[in-house]
Amino acid sequence: MHVLVVDLLAERQSFGREGVREIISHFENPEVSLWAPHTNQRVDYGFGRIVEGPVESDIIVITGSRRNVSMWEDWMDDVAALIRNTTTPILGICFGHQIIAASLGGRVERAERTSAFVRPVVYKDGRTVNAVFTHQDHVVDAGELEVLASAEHCSIAACQHPTRPIFTVQYHPEAVSSVIEASLRHGDLTPSEAQQFDMEQDLISVADALLAPLHSSL
Helix, strand or coil, X not given: CEEEEXXXXXXCHHHHHHHHHHHHCCCCCCEEEEECCCCCCCCCCCCCEEECCCCCCCEEEECCXXXXXXXXXXXXXXXXXXXXXXXXCEEEECHHHHHHHHHCCCEEEEEEEEEEEEEEEEECCCCEEEEEEEEEEEEEECCCCEEEEEECCEEEEEEECCCXXXXXXXXXXXXXXXXXXXXXXXXCCCHXXXXXXXXXXXXXXXXXXXXXXXXXXX
């Protein structure tokens, strides 16, 4: 399994390196390529192969980012082109969810304040799960995507494409306790910010949030 990670937090020790480590842990013996189109200054992950652009792969994961779809930058054009043109399955997390929607005819808007907390997510099949949210942009029109789930503060919390193997979530299923703890150690989160996340709850995983629906669609 070759996983291309569109690695949009490559400059961060925690949500970058540790977040990607958590994501790829759900694949069996993956070959990992890391593409960070937004920066030339990245953390040394100690795993994966750095690539300068999209490469052939079995699956594409687009991560979260400190950048904002509502404040479009030139490098995002390359990511949008990949989303529109590839036939490879795509999984999008937070920023990934947003740029996929925006690239496929949807609309993303900026909220007045950042959302950072654990909240219930209600799926249309009746499931309710807990998930970590940290974002300020919101998808307000899913475009070609179908909405799978919503949260109280976020009406479009998870999506799928009706004909392509594309699944997205606004929340962060990779934000497990070890990633939050790394964020504290490396200064990506302050203690008061970290306290906003109730990690004692059972949280939905990458496997359940993204891989299970992908596999059931193939």
